[in-house]
Amino acid sequence: EAQVTQNPRYLITVTGKKLTVTCSQNMNHEYMSWYRQDPGLGLRQIYYSMNVEVTDKGDVPEGYKVSRKEKRNFPLILESPSPNQTSLYFCASRILQGAGTGELFFGEGSRLTVL
Amino acid sequence: GNSVTQMEGPVTLSEEAFLTINCTYTATGYPSLFWYVQYPGEGLQLLLKATKADDKGSNKGFEATYRKETTSFHLEKGSVQVSDSAVYFCSKNTGNQFYFGTGTSLTVIP
Numbered sequence: 454e455a456q457v458t459q460n461p462r463y464l465i466t467v468t469g470k471k472l473t474v475t476c477s478q479n480m481n482h483e484y485m486s487w488y489r490q491d492p493g494l495g496l497r498q499i500y501y502s503m504n505v506e507v508t509d510k511g512d513v514p515e516g517y518k519v520s521r522k523e524k525r526n527f528p529l530i531l532e533s534p535s536p537n538q539t540s541l542y543f544c545a546s547r548i549l550q551g552a553g554t555g556e557l558f559f560g561e562g563s564r565l566t567v568l
Numbered sequence: 569g570n571s572v573t574q575m576e577g578p579v580t581l582s583e584e585a586f587l588t589i590n591c592t593y594t595a596t597g598y599p600s601l602f603w604y605v606q607y608p609g610e611g612l613q614l615l616l617k618a619t620k621a622d623d624k625g626s627n628k629g630f631e632a633t634y635r636k637e638t639t640s641f642h643l644e645k646g647s648v649q650v651s652d653s654a655v656y657f658c659s660k661n662t663g664n665q666f667y668f669g670t671g672t673s674l675t676v677i678p
Contacts, residue, residue, distance in 0.1 A: 457611075488668075495668040496612075496657065496668040498666060503664060511665065556602055556614040557614070561610055561611045562610075
């Protein structure tokens, strides 16, 4: 089954304690991206990657890091989480094709609370 | 800049009512346009899409037409069902970035 898998689905942590949210896709998609969803703000792009070792900032990258060492994986790293990073996070992937017509495939989300 | 503006919710309708959720976008380049739906506790999934002006996307009775002249992509359904209760997101894709509206929550009551 084609899917995007995120872990953990739920996490409560404390300020400053490094954490990683993993994302894996089994569709051989080149493009992967991370979003945060906040009430009244919709989804905002944090980082995206067009292929292995190619990453770029989205609209809200501050406080986050990513890496793309393998095509299927795109972890989101919070080196020193703060309460304003409490949010619902989504990983998504899509095939890279011309004219940007490919839709995104989303994971089920990771709800992060930073105390 | 790059933005997507969609109708504020929440929207509550009776079963079989007509639905419209408005969406407008900033016209940067030649974006592809999408509607995604999010059911409770799940990730977003594609509902429909349109990749160029005057294209009509349709799926599960929902429709939206890419209107370049009004920079709009309004979502419509002629007769909603209780199972359509969800949050709907309008989205635009330009190059490698995606932009989303704030989401419109729809509740359909029997």
